[in-house]
Amino acid sequence: MNRPIGVFDSGVGGITVAKEIIRQLPNESIYFYGDIKNCPYGDKNSDEILKYTDDAIHFLIKKGVKLVVIACNTATAASLEILRKKYTIPIIGVIKSGAVTALQTTNIGKVLVLGTNFTAKSEAYSKEIHKINKDIIVHNKACKSFVPFVENKDYENEDAAYNIVNNELSLYKNIDVDTIILGCTHYPLLQKYIEKYFNNEKMVISSGKETAREVSSILTFLELHTTKLDKEYKFFVSQKSDKFIATAEKWLNLDIDVNVIDVEDFK
Numbered sequence: 001m002n003r004p005i006g007v008f009d010s011g012v013g014g015i016t017v018a019k020e021i022i023r024q025l026p027n028e029s030i031y032f033y034g035d036i037k038n039c040p041y042g043d044k045n046s047d048e049i050l051k052y053t054d055d056a057i058h059f060l061i062k063k064g065v066k067l068v069v070i071a072c073n074t075a076t077a078a079s080l081e082i083l084r085k086k087y088t089i090p091i092i093g094v095i096k097s098g099a100v101t102a103l104q105t106t107n108i109g110k111v112l113v114l115g116t117n118f119t120a121k122s123e124a125y126s127k128e129i130h131k132i133n134k135d136i137i138v139h140n141k142a143c144k145s146f147v148p149f150v151e152n153k154d155y156e157n158e159d160a161a162y163n164i165v166n167n168e169l170s171l172y173k174n175i176d177v178d179t180i181i182l183g184c185t186h187y188p189l190l191q192k193y194i195e196k197y198f199n200n201e202k203m204v205i206s207s208g209k210e211t212a213r214e215v216s217s218i219l220t221f222l223e224l225h226t227t228k229l230d231k232e233y234k235f236f237v238s239q240k241s242d243k244f245i246a247t248a249e250k251w252l253n254l255d256i257d258v259n260v261i262d263v264e265d266f267k
Helices: 015-024 046-062 073-086 095-105 117-122 124-132 146-151 158-172 187-197 208-221 242-252
Strands: 005-009 030-034 067-070 110-115 137-142 179-182 203-205 233-237 258-260
Touching: 005 015, 005 046, 015 030, 015 208, 015 242, 030 046, 046 067, 046 073, 067 073, 067 208, 073 095, 073 117, 073 124, 095 124, 095 179, 095 203, 095 208, 110 117, 110 124, 117 124, 117 137, 124 137, 137 158, 146 158, 146 187, 146 242, 158 187, 179 187, 187 203, 233 242, 242 258
Parallel strands: 005 030, 005 067, 030 233, 110 137, 110 179, 179 203, 233 258
Antiparallel strands: none
């Protein structure tokens, strides 16, 4: 099916997932929507997050996508199961993929999840991991300052980045885990600082690779892989942001054009 894959996030973090999809599925077109206007989602309530996610998926469907990736852990936790019942199009979240990766990685059965306030309080990762293995010990830590820090592109300042990681994780320096899940798609932009903070002694993982593999599997199962050679990448945001463009271009190693849209215009 020669239609694009839709990828949605509250901001620039989902670019880390889009990058992995591009790497694993280089012939596929991708339409990315970042809801910059309403970012961050982590401190909002479930009804608000559900509405924003519903609007985003509706917009991407209107643009003709064949599958949607909710490349936002908070939105996945708040809305995935509800919106899968509403739409017939395949919709993939990122939490299951992160949970599977953690289970494949941990040797001692002890995991720390770093996420937004909403994701941490929902214990979505704990629930997903315990569906597969009830014996895994899962700790959840909300890192409230990480998303605004990344959205502001401050992560390029190494001293500032290490300081914010140190401030958020100071009580977890000696935690007895061997695997750390970056439970927000913004957090891979801070991964090297998190690894450094833990002296490179813990495996720090994200859901991007496993999510891209899940996308590929679904496209294969439904016979939706593209047969076109002229792929295209389109980027849409709900609010103009030069920092979004700069981060996306650097992360993807692409020059991109970004269209500012209002999802209400597509209802």
